[in-house]
Amino acid sequence: MAPDLLEQLAQTEVPPPPDTFDLQLHDRVNRSLLVTQFVDLFLVGMPWAFLQLSRALLGFVAFTVTGRYEPKSKKRSR
Numbered sequence: 001m002a003p004d005l006l007e008q009l010a011q012t013e014v015p016p017p018p019d020t021f022d023l024q025l026h027d028r029v030n031r032s033l034l035v036t037q038f039v040d041l042f043l044v045g046m047p048w049a050f051l052q053l054s055r056a057l058l059g060f061v062a063f064t065v066t067g068r069y070e071p072k073s074k075k076r077s078r
Contacts, residue, residue: 063069 059069
């Protein structure tokens, strides 16, 4: 049965793709890439940037209040 099916498929005429096939494909791919990049930006990039900014701002506030950059709990070994 498999050889008959393959022979039938080999003899079947395949119509050429429409003229706008490439444009439709590019539009769909570009749209999905854009959505994926925005999701990545808002779910990964923005929280990371916010975390880094908040660490810097908290360090600035701590330095302003205490006058020291390092917290008291860290002991330096000499």
